[in-house]
Amino acid sequence: MNALFLRQGSEKQEFIPLDPQHVKLYACGPTVYGLIHLGNARAAVVCDVLYRLLKEMFPAVTYVRNLTDLDDKITRVSSQRGISALQLTQEMIDRFHQDIQVLGVLSPDHEPFATEHIPDMIHIIQILLDKGFAYQAQGHVLFEVSKYSDYGQLSGVSLDQMMAGARVEVAPYKRSPYDFVLWKPGQEGQEVWPSPFGPGRPGWHIECSAMSQKYLGDVFDIHAGGMDLLFPHHENERAQNCTALGVQEFVRYWVHNGMLVINGQKMSKSLGNVVTLYDALTLFPACVIRWALLSTHYRQTLDWTDTLLQQTEVCVKEVASVLEPFSQIPAQGDVDPEVMTFLKDDLNTPLALGRLYQWANALRSESFQKQEKEIPSLKRTCEFLLGSVPTLRLLQVLSEEEIEMHLSKRRAAREAKDYDLSDQIRDYLLQNHVIVSDTKEKTSWHYEKILK
Ligand SMILES: [Zn+2]
Structure with missing residues (x-):
């Protein structure tokens, strides 16, 4: 399989970039008010595999992953901790970078901060007002959902379902409960920015609209993010971009990764079962965590259990033990073609990892000459999938x-x-x-x- 296929809705579609010389990818980054959890780590690792695959297949790739450093949660946590919002976000951005670097996640080409793109957001909001898709009320600017007939097409969530699920907020300044915030007045103690609609703060969805458009243009190839962002975040991003730009679609392919549950239970603060990536990294080596995060197909729910981690550790150790006598040989050459074939089929990482494991094990009984010949490519494939070449020493001690x-x-x-x-x-x-x-x-x- 030479082309890349990505599942869109019910069918796999061949990925054809707008410009075959230059692929453009956007992923929603974290809101930096606390340490990232394993669900966030899964999204980062899935996108890393996609980014590496695109880089392997196309001459140039621009990958943008934003940082949401502007959110009411940030205000809440920083005031609880008695530090400024800026101190909190800087600390959490550093921690985020450290944690995912350990997982072998490559840095994006651009990592824009929301707070540095307020004028770009104001620009889009003004266009939406001018075109009649938005209105002002009590210091707010709201997107008027009824003006956009395509609303709900991306997520498949109907207006009735939104009401039934109480996923919309009723407020006196809204013409309809479905309308969502583009701009809002700041609360006490919050930083506000000047704008033609009065001093205030942008809504969350407009942040990604402004940053993707600025770095990738009006229409770009792939937008990635967790399934939990599909509605309302991505639905609203789509409404904003498509109406402001007057286009049918602003993203050509969507990649949504499924949720991560702990022992079959949804991670939640109220259940007390939220596992941060940092905590997971204190229990298992990074390449074991990364393998486990990729062991389930990205669109399915991943169940994080002790058994999964123990089995994964056994697999990683076996691969590492085959590589062990060849520590001086560098990773080189092509990524294994079978692994590439599995990944091009809608990022089938479970089969790609299975192939890696079987290949390493088959090499164990081969002649030294054959082993020596294949080790550079095996190591290169490990780097590609796992972010690093596993070694027994790394599995025994911390890197x-x-x-x-x-x-x-x-x-x-x-x-x-x-x-x-x-x-x-x-x-x-x-x-x-x-x-x-x-x-x-x-x-x-x-x-x-x-x-x-
Ligand atoms: Zn986003």
């Missing part, structure tokens, strides 16, 4: 990047005078054979000698 991640968390704890947490992290590192020593000037670390 340098992981250690730096723990140490930065410890530094933050010490700065906040949370010495209990700081000691817990030092003890955790010690259990994992990493010795931390503090002097007045700096903190250094080394692996426990026995494992060197």
